[in-house]
Amino acid sequence: MNLGWDTEQLAAVDRRRLWHPFTQQLAWCAEEPLIIVSGKGALLTDSRGRSYIDGNSSIWTNIHGHSHPRIIDAVSRQISKLDHTSFLGTTHPKAIELAERLVGLLPGTPLTRVFFSDNGSTAVEAALKMSLQYWQLRRNPERTRFASFSGAYHGDTAGAASLGGIGIFFDRFSEMHFPIERFSDMAELTSFAHPEQLAAVVIEPLIQGSAGMRLWPDCMLRHLREFCDRMGILLILDEVMTGFGRTGTMFACQREEITPDILCLAKGLTGGILPLAATLVTEEIYNAFLGTPEEQKTFYYGHSYTANPPACAAALANLDLFVEENSLEHLQPKIKYLATSLESLRTLPWVSEIRQCGFIAGIEVMLDPATCTPFAWQQLTGARICKAARKHGLLTRPILDTLVLMPPLCTTMDQIEQSIEALRSAIREVCED
Numbered sequence: 001m002n003l004g005w006d007t008e009q010l011a012a013v014d015r016r017r018l019w020h021p022f023t024q025q026l027a028w029c030a031e032e033p034l035i036i037v038s039g040k041g042a043l044l045t046d047s048r049g050r051s052y053i054d055g056n057s058s059i060w061t062n063i064h065g066h067s068h069p070r071i072i073d074a075v076s077r078q079i080s081k082l083d084h085t086s087f088l089g090t091t092h093p094k095a096i097e098l099a100e101r102l103v104g105l106l107p108g109t110p111l112t113r114v115f116f117s118d119n120g121s122t123a124v125e126a127a128l129k130m131s132l133q134y135w136q137l138r139r140n141p142e143r144t145r146f147a148s149f150s151g152a153y154h155g156d157t158a159g160a161a162s163l164g165g166i167g168i169f170f171d172r173f174s175e176m177h178f179p180i181e182r183f184s185d186m187a188e189l190t191s192f193a194h195p196e197q198l199a200a201v202v203i204e205p206l207i208q209g210s211a212g213m214r215l216w217p218d219c220m221l222r223h224l225r226e227f228c229d230r231m232g233i234l235l236i237l238d239e240v241m242t243g244f245g246r247t248g249t250m251f252a253c254q255r256e257e258i259t260p261d262i263l264c265l266a267k268g269l270t271g272g273i274l275p276l277a278a279t280l281v282t283e284e285i286y287n288a289f290l291g292t293p294e295e296q297k298t299f300y301y302g303h304s305y306t307a308n309p310p311a312c313a314a315a316l317a318n319l320d321l322f323v324e325e326n327s328l329e330h331l332q333p334k335i336k337y338l339a340t341s342l343e344s345l346r347t348l349p350w351v352s353e354i355r356q357c358g359f360i361a362g363i364e365v366m367l368d369p370a371t372c373t374p375f376a377w378q379q380l381t382g383a384r385i386c387k388a389a390r391k392h393g394l395l396t397r398p399i400l401d402t403l404v405l406m407p408p409l410c411t412t413m414d415q416i417e418q419s420i421e422a423l424r425s426a427i428r429e430v431c432e433d
């Protein structure tokens, strides 16, 4: 099918002018890039007319499908009325309505204030700076350190990157990072000698994404909440990946019936349509920042596009869709179906482990699972499998040798089945070599 795109020409200019994130450009420029030109539901279509199931929800963002008419309508009506206005010194109806709706998603919890920014990194960055300033304002200035976990990923701005526990991403910048204490689990954290120096503990609840879809033990969040309460440390939950239904409930923290002091949301907030983030905090934290100008308690942090009106309109439509399409209810049988389908991959001799949390799955492959022998990392096995899966109509991205499958919540049972079959064929093709 010729869609009228000149793939060669676009590819040439891409190679000449662009620099892609998390990408070794030398390898990128050696191949024909995949140029995505349209999306509908769980499907994406490239410039050569081939369609793919969006197997990682376009880097963990998409919720109800691409170009959903309900969201398009909300965004276009908003743009034609008010495109953008500063959130420093003015406000607007969509941001007001969205803040009320977000707080309403966590009824009976102390999270009552919403601070908007642009992406997951800035949602976390704001949370860190709020925590530090909170303790200064509370005359507890010795709380200057942050605790995070091995394998953590909280974004790429300097503060958020400080928390990161993935060496190849962050080590080279460690000189300029915030002071961090890193722990591998609860046992290590609870035996830390100086909890009184901790401003906050930051965690990806239930499942660490960039670490390779690694699951935390059951009840860990509850234990962490108890520990933070006992030691007077703030608990920051980074639900940038897990938020908006991905784990089966609206937020992951609801699975263990706990509430953080600060909740960071981004990726799925607008349904994956526009960049927007929210940092929700308790009234107690918020109140600490109130004072006269002379008291200098203001939180000096913000971005030009804070609470961008079309993004807020998209987020409201995203939340409407959860109600109108009964998304969470419809998701439950899909989660079960995904579990059974994933189970069938275990018979492949290279599949060493399958990790699932709600509608998020990580499938780990190894040269020999019996002896725990991985493929040599230089072979880029995970990447080659995902490349091979494209031929079978599935688009996703691995984390080393963990294949990620977390399609939009609107993905149909048939599409789940197709995704699993695409992975099965791709694993065979690459690993049998």
Ligand SMILES: *Cc1c(COP(=O)(O)O)cnc(C)c1O
Pocket: 060, 119, 120, 121, 122, 124, 153, 154, 155, 156, 204, 209, 210, 238, 239, 240, 241, 242, 266, 267
């Ligand atoms: C993606 C991600 C971030 C960073 O979000 P960006 O929008 O890419 O800046 C932070 N935390 C988690 C858990 C994420 O998955």
